Amino acid sequence: MSSSDQGKGSGVLDSQERERFEQLVLPHLDAAFNLARWLLRSRTDAEDVAQEAILRAYRFFGGFHGGDARAWLLQIVRNTCYTWLEKNRPLEMKTEFDEELHSQPGTTPESLAIASDNRERLTRALETLPARFREVLVLRELEGCSYKEIAAITAIPIGTVMSALSRARHRLQQALTQRAPEEATREL
Amino acid sequence: MSCEHAGAILHGYLDGELDAARASEFERHLEICPECLSALEAQETLRTALQRAQLYETAPVALRGKIRSSLPAAKPVGFGLRWMSMRWLALASAALLVAFIGWRLVPNFKGENQYQAAEMIDAHLRSLQAGHLTDVTSTDQHTVKPWFDGRLDFAPPVRDFTNDGFPLQGGRLDVLRGRAVAALVYGRRKHIVNVFVWPSSEPDVAPLEGSKLGYQWIEWRKGGMQFCAVSDTSASDLEQLQRLISQ
Numbered sequence: 277m278s279s280s281d282q283g284k285g286s287g288v289l290d291s292q293e294r295e296r297f298e299q300l301v302l303p304h305l306d307a308a309f310n311l312a313r314w315l316l317r318s319r320t321d322a323e324d325v326a327q328e329a330i331l332r333a334y335r336f337f338g339g340f341h342g343g344d345a346r347a348w349l350l351q352i353v354r355n356t357c358y359t360w361l362e363k364n365r366p367l368e369m370k371t372e373f374d375e376e377l378h379s380q381p382g383t384t385p386e387s388l389a390i391a392s393d394n395r396e397r398l399t400r401a402l403e404t405l406p407a408r409f410r411e412v413l414v415l416r417e418l419e420g421c422s423y424k425e426i427a428a429i430t431a432i433p434i435g436t437v438m439s440a441l442s443r444a445r446h447r448l449q450q451a452l453t454q455r456a457p458e459e460a461t462r463e464l
Numbered sequence: 465m466s467c468e469h470a471g472a473i474l475h476g477y478l479d480g481e482l483d484a485a486r487a488s489e490f491e492r493h494l495e496i497c498p499e500c501l502s503a504l505e506a507q508e509t510l511r512t513a514l515q516r517a518q519l520y521e522t523a524p525v526a527l528r529g530k531i532r533s534s535l536p537a538a539k540p541v542g543f544g545l546r547w548m549s550m551r552w553l554a555l556a557s558a559a560l561l562v563a564f565i566g567w568r569l570v571p572n573f574k575g576e577n578q579y580q581a582a583e584m585i586d587a588h589l590r591s592l593q594a595g596h597l598t599d600v601t602s603t604d605q606h607t608v609k610p611w612f613d614g615r616l617d618f619a620p621p622v623r624d625f626t627n628d629g630f631p632l633q634g635g636r637l638d639v640l641r642g643r644a645v646a647a648l649v650y651g652r653r654k655h656i657v658n659v660f661v662w663p664s665s666e667p668d669v670a671p672l673e674g675s676k677l678g679y680q681w682i683e684w685r686k687g688g689m690q691f692c693a694v695s696d697t698s699a700s701d702l703e704q705l706q707r708l709i710s711q
Contacts, residue, residue: 294538309523389509395517417514442472
């Protein structure tokens with residue numbers, strides 16, 4: 277975990293700090309759970325990891341000096357997810373790094389509209405993306421984070437958030453439209 | 465601007481993250497580059513699809529309780545304070561209980577709310593027809609608020625939230641259930657949010673949200689005013705706006 281998301285917490289807060297924690301951090305449980313669910317691709321694992329991340333946040337709450345509590349918590353959630361993935365699904369982490377994109381997807385808005393008009397298909401397409409593409413998409417499209425927040429959460433420089441999103445959307449578009457023909461034939 | 469550069473810029477534009485100069489430069493580029501225009505449309509389609517699919521997964525209700533009870537107990541800060549916070553905790557749990565009961569009762573009202581939501585969505589759609597969106601077009605709350613004076617029998621709260629990503633675009637009069645209401649118009653990236661406001665003598669009600677036909681709505685009552693926000697933006701965006709308005 278990077279040093280900025282934590283201070284030297286004693287691990288036990290006094291009752292005033294605890295109250296502050298409950299008011300500032302706990303309301304973002306849904307955001308924590310949603311990010312963990314998409315990074316781990318499992319609701320059950322997301323429950324465990326979201327809980328672990330919040331306990332971690334509680335321990336390090338002394339190092340939180342105000343500001344964007346959601347971004348602070350999501351940074352911890354993200355790090356907890358990656359630690360968990362390295363430990364429990366090391367292969368997944370190793371095989372994810374082919375990101376070269378040579379071909380432009382030749383999709384029209386119409387073909388994309390057809391390909392994406394289905395929750396299940398979108399879910400599957402999103403889940404086939406490497407985690408670091410998935411995370412920027414989830415933070416932007418589902419969580420509504422600004423580029424600044426995305427940079428803080430994912431520890432990528434703010435100047436590269438735009439190109440990361442560009443690549444991620446490109447990949448999602450490919451995943452959707454490549455999948456579509458084979459499904460279309462199956463559905464016939 | 466060459467199209468190679470437009471590739472990533474397009475996303476900054478889509479996300480409303482470009483500064484004004486770069487945004488207008490890109491808009492000029494769009495006029496002469498059908499390729500980029502089509503790519504932008506494709507991205508808008510994708511975004512709408514992602515939002516309509518409602519992929520956001522909220523935490524199971526039980527997880528909240530589980531986490532609360534697993535947090536280490538707080539250190540006391542002296543008897544007086546501790547006593548205060550015990551009372552505070554008792555108050556908070558009472559409030560939670562009330563909220564929980566309220567939440568359990570919500571499905572009973574669902575029918576009525578669905579009906580109301582349909583009305584709000586109709587009004588939202590009407591407003592999007594050309595020339596119907598705003599009667600007073602201004603990003604200045606001090607222009608929009610006085611405009612309602614004399615046009616309504618109440619003064620709707622009007623505030624601009626540009627700094628929080630919801631720029632005020634203006635206001636208009638609308639009619640819902642036979643009564644004149646204020647409609648405040650906010651932008652959210654490329655989406656429009658209509659916030660309908662009218663007075664109510666009923667007690668405050670916590671936000672209740674739902675979606676219909678790909679539109680999100682969130683309704684609440686606070687300080688003698690009934691609010692309903694409708695948009696095709698995400699549920700989390702509407703929740704954020706609800707919090708801003710209620711502050």
